[in-house]
Amino acid sequence: MRLLAVILMASVFRGVGHACEPVAEVPDALQVAWVSKVPATASNQTWLPVVQLGELRSLISRSTRDSGTVLRALGLLGRVQKPRAAYKVTVFEVPRSTLCRPMHGVPGTVVAGVPICDTPEQRAGAGVRAGSYSSCGYGTDLGAGVRGLDVFRIRWADAVTKGFCVLPWERMLAEG
Numbered sequence: 265m266r267l268l269a270v271i272l273m274a275s276v277f278r279g280v281g282h283a284c285e286p287v288a289e290v291p292d293a294l295q296v297a298w299v300s301k302v303p304a305t306a307s308n309q310t311w312l313p314v315v316q317l318g319e320l321r322s323l324i325s326r327s328t329r330d331s332g333t334v335l336r337a338l339g340l341l342g343r344v345q346k347p348r349a350a351y352k353v354t355v356f357e358v359p360r361s362t363l364c365r366p367m368h369g370v371p372g373t374v375v376a377g378v379p380i381c382d383t384p385e386q387r388a389g390a391g392v393r394a395g396s397y398s399s400c401g402y403g404t405d406l407g408a409g410v411r412g413l414d415v416f417r418i419r420w421a422d423a424v425t426k427g428f429c430v431l432p433w434e435r436m437l438a439e440g
Contacts, residue, residue: 284367284400287414289376290316290360296416296423299338299433302350308421311381313366315403315413317355321440323413329437336407339396343406351433362422366415367401375401381417 296314327333335341364381371382403412
């Protein structure tokens, strides 16, 4: 019973005093990637969780192109889950002004060049795997339990203005 009380207290106080690590400044124009299961689709008003393409490629290289490790690092698979679905990567070139950061704070406040999201569809935690949301503007690597990549939200209609490219997950892993 005493052990249970200690575990409960630790889980209650885990968020207290939680300090966020800084997020990276974002260039005026950048390439972002939406990693999703193959059947996933989006309408014009859908808000997509995206990461910077260069950061995704770096993550792939660091994880020696292991699909499960990368998907866990993106918060798409739980700690012990194996990839069972086919995934794809949709790449967009976007201006920074179309992005928002899904994080706690005053909506619209600019953090490292990008405003905090201001609608429920954009906010952190919406449409992401439980445990992968850090509330700090970056994801959580569910495999290692450490800070993940900076995460942004973008509306599909804004993301596709310059076109997009869809790559099979295996190709992205092979090319890095």
